Amino acid sequence: EIVLTQSPGTLSLSPGDRATLSCRASETVNRAYLAWYQQRPGQAPSLLIYAASTRATDIPERFSGGGSGTDFTLTIANLQPEDFAVYFCQQYGVSPITFGPGTKLEIK
Amino acid sequence: QVLLQESGPGLVRPSETLSLTCSVSGFSIGSQYYWGWIRQSPGKGLEWIGNVYLGGSSYYNPSLNSRVTISMDKSKNQFFLKMNSVTAADTAVYFCAKTFWTGYYTGWFGPWGQGILVTVSA
Numbered sequence: 411e412i413v414l415t416q417s418p419g420t421l422s423l424s425p426g427d428r429a430t431l432s433c434r435a436s437e438t439v440n441r442a443y444l445a446w447y448q449q450r451p452g453q454a455p456s457l458l459i460y461a462a463s464t465r466a467t468d469i470p471e472r473f474s475g476g477g478s479g480t481d482f483t484l485t486i487a488n489l490q491p492e493d494f495a496v497y498f499c500q501q502y503g504v505s506p507i508t509f510g511p512g513t514k515l516e517i518k
Numbered sequence: 519q520v521l522l523q524e525s526g527p528g529l530v531r532p533s534e535t536l537s538l539t540c541s542v543s544g545f546s547i548g549s550q551y552y553w554g555w556i557r558q559s560p561g562k563g564l565e566w567i568g569n570v571y572l573g574g575s576s577y578y579n580p581s582l583n584s585r586v587t588i589s590m591d592k593s594k595n596q597f598f599l600k601m602n603s604v605t606a607a608d609t610a611v612y613f614c615a616k617t618f619w620t621g622y623y624t625g626w627f628g629p630w631g632q633g634i635l636v637t638v639s640a
Binding site: 440441443445447453454455456457460466498500502503504505506507508509510511512 | 633
């Protein structure tokens with residue numbers, strides 16, 4: 411199965427900053443079939459991005475995804491207070507579907 | 519707006535069967551899409567369990583395949599998870615989710631239910 415590694419484990423930034431989160435796969439993710447989710451404390455994950463760069467419905471433009479092959483990024487511009495949460499990547503290029511361990515974005 | 523809600527026992531004894539229900543509102547599960555289960559634990563993080571489609575087709579994570587069955591009842595707009603022979607390692611928050619399925623036996627998830635904590639303990 412494809413193992414996803416996310417870095418950094420924790421990212422400390424201030425509102426208004428730009429966040430760059432990394433997701434690296436142990437092998438090529440076919441067709442860039444990679445999704446990103448946000449999870450706030452006590453809540454379920456919520457879909458942000460699929461197909462590496464396509465924003466889900468109602469997701470603000472400050473969230474953008476990119477990458478291909480084994481390296482993918484999630485960028486959040488102009489951080490808002492509600493953006494401080496945990497972010498997970500997920501690959502669906504090959505079964506079994508797997509998730510990364512998450513990056514915690516915290517307020518500095 | 520599609521809403522999903524998990525229900526079931528919060529405590530299951532070791533070696534017994536975990537049974538959960540996902541009730542869907544705002545969308546007919548018999549019309550489209552796959553429907554899936556994912557779990558989250560401190561030790562293993564997020565783990566895909568499996569998915570089911572309206573025709574009864576189901577796909578499972580090979581690591582759990584022999585213990586898991588996912589089914590659906592279109593008339594009740596519900597789908598179900600059964601996991602047998604549970605151990606403490608199956609203690610987790612279990613989520614159900616609508617799944618956008620690809621042609622490659624995989625997909626991405628949204629929206630998710632709020633999750634239900636299931637503890638395996640005597």
